[in-house]
Amino acid sequence: MKELHSDILIIGGGLTGLMTAYALSPLKKNIIIIDKFDFGITKDANADLRTTAIAEGSKIFFEKINIWPQFSKYAEPIKYIKVVDRTENRKINFYNKNTSQYLGFIIKNIDLKNVIVHSLKTKKNIQLINNVNLKSLAHSDDFIHAFCNKLTIKSKLIIAADGKHSTVRHLLKTPIYHKNYNHSALVVNFHHTKNHNATAHELFFNSGPLAILPMKKIRTHLFSSSIIWSHDKSSVSQLKKIKPNLLRSILEEKVCKYTGIIKKIVDVQDFDLSAHINTKFYDKRLIYLADAAHSIHPIAGQGWNLGIRDIQNCLKAIQDGIDLGLDTGDPYVCKNYHDLSFADTYILYQITDKFNSIFLKDSFVSNRLRQLGFRIIENNKKIKNYITNFAMGI
Numbered sequence: 001m002k003e004l005h006s007d008i009l010i011i012g013g014g015l016t017g018l019m020t021a022y023a024l025s026p027l028k029k030n031i032i033i034i035d036k037f038d039f040g041i042t043k044d045a046n047a048d049l050r051t052t053a054i055a056e057g058s059k060i061f062f063e064k065i066n067i068w069p070q071f072s073k074y075a076e077p078i079k080y081i082k083v084v085d086r087t088e089n090r091k092i093n094f095y096n097k098n099t100s101q102y103l104g105f106i107i108k109n110i111d112l113k114n115v116i117v118h119s120l121k122t123k124k125n126i127q128l129i130n131n132v133n134l135k136s137l138a139h140s141d142d143f144i145h146a147f148c149n150k151l152t153i154k155s156k157l158i159i160a161a162d163g164k165h166s167t168v169r170h171l172l173k174t175p176i177y178h179k180n181y182n183h184s185a186l187v188v189n190f191h192h193t194k195n196h197n198a199t200a201h202e203l204f205f206n207s208g209p210l211a212i213l214p215m216k217k218i219r220t221h222l223f224s225s226s227i228i229w230s231h232d233k234s235s236v237s238q239l240k241k242i243k244p245n246l247l248r249s250i251l252e253e254k255v256c257k258y259t260g261i262i263k264k265i266v267d268v269q270d271f272d273l274s275a276h277i278n279t280k281f282y283d284k285r286l287i288y289l290a291d292a293a294h295s296i297h298p299i300a301g302q303g304w305n306l307g308i309r310d311i312q313n314c315l316k317a318i319q320d321g322i323d324l325g326l327d328t329g330d331p332y333v334c335k336n337y338h339d340l341s342f343a344d345t346y347i348l349y350q351i352t353d354k355f356n357s358i359f360l361k362d363s364f365v366s367n368r369l370r371q372l373g374f375r376i377i378e379n380n381k382k383i384k385n386y387i388t389n390f391a392m393g394i
């Protein structure tokens with residue numbers, strides 16, 4: 001079987017693997033990135049039709065590594081966020097007073113991936129290999145070996161970016177904390193009549209949250225948005241099966257106050273919702289990034305933003321190692337990355353989990369407590385600014 005050599009092997013060519021390869025490319029290391037599919041950029045059954053809310057903090061990193069100019073063509077800014085709990089009487093409006101910064105940006109995942117893949121193809125030290133499925137791992141003195149369906153790859157360091165159901169994690173038996181929400185998210189991209197005015201809505205219903213995210217306008221006379229509706233699994237699977245006209249009227253009932261008439265449903269996809277965090281983000285000559293290390297409820301649109309922080313920490317840990325004269329897979333590099341990423345992630349994991357359960361509770365007491373909480377936050381600039389900065393990741 002063919003054997004390849006690399007300094008760094010990235011397993012998984014989703015958003016994380018691709019962005020990691022791009023961010024590490026200036027280190028001039030020989031990097032191979034593999035994916036069991038085709039880097040998810042075609043519109044087939046494996047395509048990711050979601051949009052991602054990019055926080056200001058991530059955007060600042062993208063500017064630093066010089067990929068933001070390409071992303072910005074596809075980005076719709078979020079200027080306002082409106083959070084509504086059950087009724088319009090209970091709402092909080094967030095905006096950022098600093099006009100040079102937005103609350104975030106919405107970009108389609110397909111556009112993000114296309115931009116990165118296109119840039120990676122121009123880098124001489126990066127090799128993209130698709131349709132390669134990792135099967136097993138082994139160590140020798142100074143290397144880690146990945147055995148795949150078509151080839152083996154010998155590397156100094158493996159970066160596991162193979163997602164929530166990470167094959168690497170299963171092979172190495174890395175323990176995790178796990179939570180199943182018994183909910184799925186229905187993702188619907190659609191065209192509508194009312195101007196979204198760069199506003200994102202988070203509507204909390206008894207059954208679960210529904211987010212409306214403003215998308216970049218692609219048809220001149222209509223506006224576009226994306227809905228992420230968390231609901232119990234059976235309802236989501238029913239909603240996915242029904243005729244587009246019926247889905248349109250069900251959604252319109254929920255959102256037409258904000259979007260006007262839904263003219264066309266463009267994409268519909270569903271995702272099981274669960275959360276997990278690995279008990280450690282590293283192993284021998286290996287580090288876990290983003291969803292391979294942790295996944296959280298999409299309620300606050302922070303999952304990949306947390307992954308971007310991992311990428312920054314990974315870059316720092318490897319650079320620190322190089323400065324110390326260590327090789328890329330040295331135990332110091334792997335442990336240093338874990339120390340930089342784990343604590344922050346654990347805190348956000350807990351916050352999003354509790355946040356979700358607070359909004360699902362529907363007793364008299366919890367309703368009154370939320371009512372009080374909403375009033376305090378809406379009227380207290382300091383708390384509001386704190387939450388705004390937190391959401392912006394700055």
Ligand SMILES: Cc1cc2nc3c(=O)[nH]c(=O)nc-3n(C[C@H](O)[C@H](O)[C@H](O)COP(=O)(O)OP(=O)(O)OC[C@H]3O[C@@H](n4cnc5c(N)ncnc54)[C@H](O)[C@@H]3O)c2cc1C
Nearest residue numbers: 012014015016036053134162163167291301302303304305
């Ligand atoms: C409904 C929903 C909405 C979301 N919205 C937001 C948002 O607005 N903002 C935000 O920050 N985050 C959001 N997230 C989270 C975000 O989507 C994820 O964090 C992100 O997509 C993770 O990307 P990844 O590359 O780490 O993993 P994945 O996208 O899962 O990619 C893993 C890759 O590894 C490959 N792979 C797997 N196993 C193997 C193997 N054995 N061999 C080779 N390759 C392999 C797969 O083919 C895949 O391409 C949302 C999540 C959900 C569910």
